[in-house]
Amino acid sequence: xxxxxxxxxxxxxxxxxxxxxxxxxxxxxxxxxxxxxxxxxxxxxxxxxxxxxxxxxxxxxxxxxxxxxxxxxxxxxxxxxxxxxxxxxxxxxxxxxxxxxxxxxxxxxxxxxxxxxxxxxxxxxxxxxxxxxxxxxxxxxxxxxxxxxxxxxxxxxxxxxxxxxxxxxxxxxxxxxxxxxxxxxxxxxxxxxxxxxxxxxxxxxxxxxxxxxxxxxxxxxxxxxxxxxxxxxxxxxxxxxxxxxxxx
Amino acid sequence: xxxxxxxxxxxxxxxxxxxxxxxxxxxxxxxxxxxxxxxxxxxxxxxxxxxxxxxxxxxxxxxxxxxxxxxxxxxxxxxxxxxxxxxxxxxxxxxxxxxxxxxxxxxxxxxxxxxxxxxxxxxxxxxxxxxxxxxxxxxxxxxxxxxxxxxxxxxxxxxxxxxxxxxxxxxxxxxxxxxxxxxxxxxxxxxxxxxxxxxxxxxxxxxxxxxxxxxxxxxxxxxxxxxxxxxxxxxxxxxxxxxxxxxxxxxxxxxxxxxxxx
Numbered sequence: 366x367x368x369x370x371x372x373x374x375x376x377x378x379x380x381x382x383x384x385x386x387x388x389x390x391x392x393x394x395x396x397x398x399x400x401x402x403x404x405x406x407x408x409x410x411x412x413x414x415x416x417x418x419x420x421x422x423x424x425x426x427x428x429x430x431x432x433x434x435x436x437x438x439x440x441x442x443x444x445x446x447x448x449x450x451x452x453x454x455x456x457x458x459x460x461x462x463x464x465x466x467x468x469x470x471x472x473x474x475x476x477x478x479x480x481x482x483x484x485x486x487x488x489x490x491x492x493x494x495x496x497x498x499x500x501x502x503x504x505x506x507x508x509x510x511x512x513x514x515x516x517x518x519x520x521x522x523x524x525x526x527x528x529x530x531x532x533x534x535x536x537x538x539x540x541x542x543x544x545x546x547x548x549x550x551x552x553x554x555x556x557x558x559x560x561x562x563x564x565x566x567x568x569x570x571x572x573x574x575x576x577x578x579x580x581x582x583x584x585x586x587x588x589x590x591x592x593x594x595x596x597x598x599x600x601x602x603x604x605x606x607x608x609x610x611x612x613x
Numbered sequence: 614x615x616x617x618x619x620x621x622x623x624x625x626x627x628x629x630x631x632x633x634x635x636x637x638x639x640x641x642x643x644x645x646x647x648x649x650x651x652x653x654x655x656x657x658x659x660x661x662x663x664x665x666x667x668x669x670x671x672x673x674x675x676x677x678x679x680x681x682x683x684x685x686x687x688x689x690x691x692x693x694x695x696x697x698x699x700x701x702x703x704x705x706x707x708x709x710x711x712x713x714x715x716x717x718x719x720x721x722x723x724x725x726x727x728x729x730x731x732x733x734x735x736x737x738x739x740x741x742x743x744x745x746x747x748x749x750x751x752x753x754x755x756x757x758x759x760x761x762x763x764x765x766x767x768x769x770x771x772x773x774x775x776x777x778x779x780x781x782x783x784x785x786x787x788x789x790x791x792x793x794x795x796x797x798x799x800x801x802x803x804x805x806x807x808x809x810x811x812x813x814x815x816x817x818x819x820x821x822x823x824x825x826x827x828x829x830x831x832x833x834x835x836x837x838x839x840x841x842x843x844x845x846x847x848x849x850x851x852x853x854x855x856x857x858x859x860x861x862x863x864x865x866x867x868x869x870x871x872x873x874x875x
Binding site for chain 2 (some may be wrong): 368370383393444451452454456457458459558
């Protein structure tokens with residue numbers, strides 16, 4: 366247990382010490398929120414879908430959690446590069462403790478980043494329809510963070526160097542983001558796209574956020590939470606398995 | 614304490630370790646010497662569960678590192694050849710997280726951290742981030758960390774690389790000390806023959822993945838009819854310099870095969 370805590374604390378310390386990075390990673394979500402948000406707002410309004418800022422803010426929060434949790438998980442690659450990974454791999458602690466500690470740390474960092482983005486969204490004019498539902502939104506944010514931190518750790522365990530980072534970005538992170546419905550409603554999509562979006566775990570995360578923040582849901586909260594839980598268990602198991610097999 | 618029989622490790626066509634056999638007795642200081650790329654670090658990685666052997670048998674305190682990884686990890690400590698610190702943590706935090714991972718109880722932990730950081734003259738810099746340290750200071754921190762818990766076997770992979778003479782002396786007297794008082798078995802590699810001659814009870818010389826000689830320093834000198842261990846080493850391994858490209862090739866091959874294995 367103390368090993369899990371030590372690894373968790375290490376991740377959180379590293380995040381809180383990288384102030385520049387915390388601020389810098391606010392830039393991208395803000396562009397989606399402010400530029401895309403205001404840019405598409407009148408078209409969205411004319412289509413009878415209401416306020417686009419209200420619609421896109423939960424998506425932007427989900428996106429920032431996706432990015433920071435996956436990158437934090439893939440931070441494993443930096444540890445491989447700088448050598449600290451070896452130190453943890455030979456420690457007399459079951460490797461799944463190390464993996465779980467890391468993943469929870471990454472998830473915590475992503476949750477903090479997501480909360481920060483949500484606060485900035487509120488500053489920019491976003492209003493949750495029911496304040497009592499905000500804790501539910503935080504729960505969904507936590508689930509999203511755990512799912513993708515575990516996925517990040519799993520991928521970091523398989524990759525050997527930083528070149529793999531680009532591949533992850535282009536073939537994993539971006540598709541997950543674009544297919545999640547963060548930027549568009551999931552209703553009335555063409556068949557293939559509807560199937561693809563329903564296979565993306567983040568779709569359920571963002572749908573859960575919309576359900577709790579703006580009272581709009583496509584799948585229903587129960588299904589959202591269920592799918593995320595299953596994905597979390599699956600990715601944590603996969604990550605544990607791959608992490609235990611790492612050779613240096 | 615360590616038994617290795619016909620150990621082989623290949624990366625593609627490259628035989629990094631080629632049928633080596635040796636044993637290390639409990640309480641012994643055993644030096645593993647060889648030119649760059651001879652297979653020293655690969656052997657250590659296999660012994661310390663970081664890598665699976667291709668074939669051959671090995672035991673560490675009676676346990677097989679390839680199958681009983683967790684039990685084996687309880688028995689050794691290691692100072693790696695290449696850096697293994699977390700630069701974003703302070704010197705103290707690097708020591709502390711190591712102590713937690715190795716199950717050193719918290720009261721003993723803070724006492725020992727203070728003693729070791731003072732011994733290796735890092736106590737004044739304990740709250741500085743490891744990334745701000747010079748090469749020698751990082752090395753000293755890694756060595757201090759290696760002594761934080763008392764393992765049955767201590768692996769030291771070129772521990773004195775980049776250290777000044779003062780720190781080297783400090784290190785070797787500490788190694789002798791834990792060996793004599795706590796009975797810790799020591800398995801070390803180094804390129805400094807004088808150090809090996811001074812501290813090691815027995816030596817094995819490895820070249821191109823094969824062990825070419827084994828014995829006490831005196832036996833090796835006698836066998837090669839030379840005056841110093843350095844001359845004995847050169848007589849056994851030849852005068853050709855192992856260039857870095859050959860080494861880099863091996864590294865690349867290693868990475869390449871690892872990438873495609875899964």
